[in-house]
Amino acid sequence: MDELLRFYNNPVVARVAQLVIWVLIIVLAIGFLRKLLKRRIKDATIRYKAQKGVEVVGYIMIGLLVLISFTVKNIEDYTIIIGLFTAGITFTLQELILSIAGSFYIFMVRVYKPGDRIEINGIKGDVIDIDSIYTTLMEVGEWVGSDNYSGRIVKISNAFVFKGPIKNYSMDFPFVWDELNILVTYTSDIRLAQQVVLDTASQLLSEYTENSMAKWKEMVDRYYIENATLEPTLALDLTDNWVSLNLRYITDYKSRRNTKHRLFSQIEQAISATKGKVAFASATVQLLKIPEVDINLKNQKA
Structure with a gap:
């Protein structure tokens, strides 16, 4: 009991206890200010940035407080306490610590930001919030096709930025390549079909092509990447049916x-305007005539 009393009367223990209390006060203050800003600020963008600013300032204050508390002359007096405390915190809260480190990594390196469409840990969606522990996504896909929202809100630990690849659909180059297959018959005018498809695509996608050129030039200047063709291109593939x-x-x-x-709508209209020179193909079945068999039956008398 005497040793326990001496332990609690140790000034180092008292200082550590004060540090824990101040950290709790700062954390509670951060939560209170976030709720206050949420009620007072109507603009979503300004409110989000203000809340993140409060979090960053609060974490900086906690870091400075820890640094000041442990910057003393007789550090040998509480080396064991600090070591045990740190080891225990690290073991029990390793996922939480990794998540907090991940949040700093996300903001400092700009891995992604709110509004980006990403795929992380096998989940794809639009980033709608990044806090100190979780990244919140509006899920895309799953049972819904064509990159539409599923309606589910997904929270992913920030620790995953250290555990696997992060696919960003919008950072640096907010465009993607896609493909469309148009099937025409062998009796069609193939040259005319190619011209119709390319002309329609070039006219419809001219705005995307023009806007993507400037972004792609920035990509080529920034990264070690080869130049790419941004205009619509066409390739032929001959099959058994079309x-x-x-x-x-x-x-x-x-x-x-x-x-x-x-694209489908305008290409269909353009092909229909060729008046039969180009025709869409469909699966065909060729029926073969069964050869005739002449069977003569003769009565045999015993």
């Missing part, structure tokens, strides 16, 4: 479904 015109084009990462719909 000629496949594979159209490759660039579009905004959030407009894949709408772009494909508009």
Whole structure:
């Protein structure tokens, strides 16, 4: 008991206890200010930045407080306490510590930011919030196709930025390549079909092509990457049943479904305007005539 009393009367222990109390006060103050800003600020962008600013300032204050508390002359007096305390915290809260480190890494390196579309830990969605522990996504895909929202809000630990690849659809280059297959018959005018598809795609996607050129130039200047063709391109593929015109084009990462719909609609109208020179293909079945068999039956008398 005497040793326990001496332990609690140790000035180093008292200082550590004061540090824990001040850290709790700062954490509670951060939570209170975040709620206050949420009620007072109507603009979502300003409110988000203000809340993040409060968090950053609070964590800086905690870091400075820890630094000041442990910067003393007789550090040998509480080396064991600090070591045990740090080891215990690190072991029990390793995922939390890694998540907090991940949040600093996300903001400092700009791995992604609110508004980006990312895929992390096998989950794809738009980033709607990044706090000190979790990244919140509006999920895209799953049972819903064509990059549409599923309606689910997903929270992913920031620790995953250290555990696997992060696919960002919008950082630096907010465009993606997509493909569309147009199937025409062998009796069609293939040259005319190619011209119709390319002209329609070039006219419809001219805005995306023009806007992507400046962004791609920045990519080439910044990264070790080869130049790429941004204009729509076409490739032929001959199959047993039809000629496949594979159209490759660039579009905004959030407009894949709408772009494909508009392309299909306008290409269909353009092909219909050829008045039969180009015709869409469908699966065909060839029926072969069964050869006739002449069977003569003769009665044999015993």
